[in-house]
Amino acid sequence: MGELVSVYREEHFNAAHRLHNPAWDAEKNERVFGKCNLPNYHGHNYVLVVKVTGEINPETGYVMDMKVLSDLISDHVLQRFDHKNLNQDVAEFRSLNPTAENIAIVIFRILRPLISEHLSLQIRLYETPRNFVEFPVV
Amino acid sequence: MGELVSVYREEHFNAAHRLHNPAWDAEKNERVFGKCNLPNYHGHNYVLVVKVTGEINPETGYVMDMKVLSDLISDHVLQRFDHKNLNQDVAEFRSLNPTAENIAIVIFRILRPLISEHLSLQIRLYETPRNFVEFPVV
Amino acid sequence: MGELVSVYREEHFNAAHRLHNPAWDAEKNERVFGKCNLPNYHGHNYVLVVKVTGEINPETGYVMDMKVLSDLISDHVLQRFDHKNLNQDVAEFRSLNPTAENIAIVIFRILRPLISEHLSLQIRLYETPRNFVEFPVV
Amino acid sequence: MGELVSVYREEHFNAAHRLHNPAWDAEKNERVFGKCNLPNYHGHNYVLVVKVTGEINPETGYVMDMKVLSDLISDHVLQRFDHKNLNQDVAEFRSLNPTAENIAIVIFRILRPLISEHLSLQIRLYETPRNFVEFPVV
Amino acid sequence: MGELVSVYREEHFNAAHRLHNPAWDAEKNERVFGKCNLPNYHGHNYVLVVKVTGEINPETGYVMDMKVLSDLISDHVLQRFDHKNLNQDVAEFRSLNPTAENIAIVIFRILRPLISEHLSLQIRLYETPRNFVEFPVV
Amino acid sequence: MGELVSVYREEHFNAAHRLHNPAWDAEKNERVFGKCNLPNYHGHNYVLVVKVTGEINPETGYVMDMKVLSDLISDHVLQRFDHKNLNQDVAEFRSLNPTAENIAIVIFRILRPLISEHLSLQIRLYETPRNFVEFPVV
Numbered sequence: 001m002g003e004l005v006s007v008y009r010e011e012h013f014n015a016a017h018r019l020h021n022p023a024w025d026a027e028k029n030e031r032v033f034g035k036c037n038l039p040n041y042h043g044h045n046y047v048l049v050v051k052v053t054g055e056i057n058p059e060t061g062y063v064m065d066m067k068v069l070s071d072l073i074s075d076h077v078l079q080r081f082d083h084k085n086l087n088q089d090v091a092e093f094r095s096l097n098p099t100a101e102n103i104a105i106v107i108f109r110i111l112r113p114l115i116s117e118h119l120s121l122q123i124r125l126y127e128t129p130r131n132f133v134e135f136p137v138v
Numbered sequence: 139m140g141e142l143v144s145v146y147r148e149e150h151f152n153a154a155h156r157l158h159n160p161a162w163d164a165e166k167n168e169r170v171f172g173k174c175n176l177p178n179y180h181g182h183n184y185v186l187v188v189k190v191t192g193e194i195n196p197e198t199g200y201v202m203d204m205k206v207l208s209d210l211i212s213d214h215v216l217q218r219f220d221h222k223n224l225n226q227d228v229a230e231f232r233s234l235n236p237t238a239e240n241i242a243i244v245i246f247r248i249l250r251p252l253i254s255e256h257l258s259l260q261i262r263l264y265e266t267p268r269n270f271v272e273f274p275v276v
Numbered sequence: 277m278g279e280l281v282s283v284y285r286e287e288h289f290n291a292a293h294r295l296h297n298p299a300w301d302a303e304k305n306e307r308v309f310g311k312c313n314l315p316n317y318h319g320h321n322y323v324l325v326v327k328v329t330g331e332i333n334p335e336t337g338y339v340m341d342m343k344v345l346s347d348l349i350s351d352h353v354l355q356r357f358d359h360k361n362l363n364q365d366v367a368e369f370r371s372l373n374p375t376a377e378n379i380a381i382v383i384f385r386i387l388r389p390l391i392s393e394h395l396s397l398q399i400r401l402y403e404t405p406r407n408f409v410e411f412p413v414v
Numbered sequence: 415m416g417e418l419v420s421v422y423r424e425e426h427f428n429a430a431h432r433l434h435n436p437a438w439d440a441e442k443n444e445r446v447f448g449k450c451n452l453p454n455y456h457g458h459n460y461v462l463v464v465k466v467t468g469e470i471n472p473e474t475g476y477v478m479d480m481k482v483l484s485d486l487i488s489d490h491v492l493q494r495f496d497h498k499n500l501n502q503d504v505a506e507f508r509s510l511n512p513t514a515e516n517i518a519i520v521i522f523r524i525l526r527p528l529i530s531e532h533l534s535l536q537i538r539l540y541e542t543p544r545n546f547v548e549f550p551v552v
Numbered sequence: 553m554g555e556l557v558s559v560y561r562e563e564h565f566n567a568a569h570r571l572h573n574p575a576w577d578a579e580k581n582e583r584v585f586g587k588c589n590l591p592n593y594h595g596h597n598y599v600l601v602v603k604v605t606g607e608i609n610p611e612t613g614y615v616m617d618m619k620v621l622s623d624l625i626s627d628h629v630l631q632r633f634d635h636k637n638l639n640q641d642v643a644e645f646r647s648l649n650p651t652a653e654n655i656a657i658v659i660f661r662i663l664r665p666l667i668s669e670h671l672s673l674q675i676r677l678y679e680t681p682r683n684f685v686e687f688p689v690v
Numbered sequence: 691m692g693e694l695v696s697v698y699r700e701e702h703f704n705a706a707h708r709l710h711n712p713a714w715d716a717e718k719n720e721r722v723f724g725k726c727n728l729p730n731y732h733g734h735n736y737v738l739v740v741k742v743t744g745e746i747n748p749e750t751g752y753v754m755d756m757k758v759l760s761d762l763i764s765d766h767v768l769q770r771f772d773h774k775n776l777n778q779d780v781a782e783f784r785s786l787n788p789t790a791e792n793i794a795i796v797i798f799r800i801l802r803p804l805i806s807e808h809l810s811l812q813i814r815l816y817e818t819p820r821n822f823v824e825f826p827v828v
Contacts, residue, residue, distance in 0.1 A: 148821075454640045
């Protein structure tokens with residue numbers, strides 16, 4: 001059996017979003033979310049780092065082919081999120097606030113069934129260079 | 139007289155935008171602007187670098203106090219652009235396409251009257267780490 | 277109950293310091309600490325990354341409001357460390373060598389009581405882009 | 415006893431390599447490894463981050479002197495890998511495919527005996543800014 | 553007429569190379585080029601920044617469509633340089649030493665005829681984050 | 691004759707400093723320089739980028755050997771500035787305020803006589819990632 005190694009792939013997408021809880025009135029939304037609640041949306045260059053952990057395949061020296069991982073992310077995440085309005089265009093955020101935390105969980109749930117169950121998966125998402133999140137916690 | 143030196147200050151703002159020419163039909167807008175034309179907006183973490191060139195003041199050793207420059211950018215650019223929808227919320231882009239080129243020129247025109255005429259000014263604007271612009275050309 | 281997520285906030289401070297063990301003579305201090313022991317201090321642009329782990333609040337989609345975390349760091353760490361001489365101006369380092377390791381532990385002890393006990397906390401501190409530390413170990 | 419802290423040191427080396435499994439024919443090598451299998455080699459600016467975890471020495475405030483760690487990496491890794499062709503010049507890769515995963519494991523095995531057994535060790539290796547690996551998994 | 557603006561596009565390629573002057577003996581090559589002359593090649597993650605300066609088209613707000621520029625670089629530079637051995641695989645370096653200076657000039661000469669004569673062109677090439685070059689000089 | 695190319699070399703030094711004009715009283719110094727005037731010094735990880743412009747030597751493909759340039763910077767700038775207190779340890783700042791502007795000019799004057807008169811020279815100095823200067827202006 002091969003050694004356990006973690007491999008990481010970084011991808012990018014640019015999207016608009018707005019933080020808002022429809023169960024609250026405008027005043028509470030503004031108090032809690034501040035300028036992130038402004039009605040006409042703002043946006044970010046999101047940086048997505050996908051971590052996959054598993055055994056090295058001794059024939060390839062790979063845990064997972066990074067080209068395959070990059071294509072999976074591109075087809076299933078970037079295709080749906082890049083240059084989109086997360087609140088309006090991405091079904092998962094119709095009733096879920098698109099905070100960095102929730103976006104990371106949604107991306108995890110998209111990718112998890114697409115990656116071998118012998119490999120573990122973790123998502124890191126940068127909303128800005130100074131604000132980022134990680135899911136799941138290990 | 140002091141030596142001529144250029145000083146740079148980097149600031150950031152996060153905004154939504156969409157590229158669109160209202161004089162064209164939907165088909166031509168999509169052909170020219172691609173996914174940047176998608177109707178519900180997308181967004182970026184814009185990085186703004188303001189360059190000011192002039193003589194060092196021998197009493198301070200400064201060309202210009204970077205705190206003063208940072209406050210000017212904050213009050214006159216970030217206040218109006220950060221966490222906003224450039225197309226909808228910023229008057230200058232009501233009838234001007236918010237490409238990186240045009241945003242840089244608009245920022246130049248905002249800041250130019252606020253900075254001493256003895257100092258020259260140049261704007262560098264990063265839309266993404268891989269796409270950026272500079273105005274004016276020197 | 278919400279999912280467990282880690283959130284990170286990056287802040288910066290610029291400080292002078294010097295490594296020195298008053299229990300040793302000058303020769304041993306110089307042999308152990310090299311140029312970090314030079315008597316008139318040197319300095320760094322410290323980069324501080326604070327990691328907070330806990331459950332997402334389903335109403336906000338936040339583990340913790342990053343604005344609140346940023347303000348806590350600003351009021352209790354940056355206010356006391358930024359543009360200061362760590363050895364001379366910060367009480368904790370009067371008798372504790374201001375290595376990156378010890379600075380990280382001091383920052384952890386300052387922030388720990390200020391953050392909900394339902395959240396766990398970790399400090400990463402960059403002394404330079406090439407030298408950094410993490411506390412506590414998880 | 416001192417607190418447990420992790421310390422990190424970043425170093426760099428520039429090397430050529432090629433991915434190839436000699437047990438496979440040319441067609442399969444090209445299908446699996448793509449352009450990474452091209453016969454005349456390509457190369458990378460590898461970024462190596464070495465993480466050492468252990469107790470702070472209360473006399474120095476160090477887990478380990480970063481100068482000592484840097485010298486160990488320089489003498490035992492960079493000296494053998496920098497400006498080299500990994501496949502042809504580094505004995506460990508004569509019969510081991512120089513993927514990022516395998517390079518990280520080889521570096522771990524080189525450094526492990528050189529560092530106190532009271533300290534734990536982890537290697538992070540960036541092949542590009544967007545592809546990186548970590549060994550061992552903790 | 554539109555305003556003059558500079559636009560920049562960053563791309564990447566990974567290549568092997570070796571510095572060598574065939575008119576010199578081995579001893580002089582080693583003395584001048586040091587470890588860059590080692591016979592089995594080493595490599596780099598080259599970062600290429602292409603700067604194009606010209607008038608904004610008032611209909612698009614673009615100096616040049618960055619997608620078009622990116623495709624030109626991809627088809628004419630990356631296709632020929634990425635994952636290649638510059639000395640062996642790229643015709644221009646059969647008899648030209650692949651220093652960063654010469655690579656930048658070769659890239660300029662490849663791209664110059666492909667870009668409108670109304671636009672000026674400059675190449676910046678990073679061999680490492682700490683060594684880079686610019687051509688032509690303006 | 692060879693083509694004109696600019697080459698850049700990045701180096702780093704960590705130093706303490708304090709902004710202060712001895713001709714002013716304490717109140718004016720504090721008003722003008724703010725927390726940069728605090729009496730016990732603070733510090734920075736300065737990033738120095740040296741740009742040299744000249745003709746390529748057709749025998750080497752170099753404008754200037756980057757190893758030679760790096761050694762010059764190391765011997766004449768880093769040796770005197772790194773891990774030092776600029777105000778107290780560096781003769782040039784005994785009566786000159788160590789602003790980024792003035793440090794860049796001092797470095798230019800140190801390096802200018804050490805580099806061939808056929809090459810032009812420019813200094814870029816980052817005090818922080820967000821504040822930097824360039825001298826001379828071209």
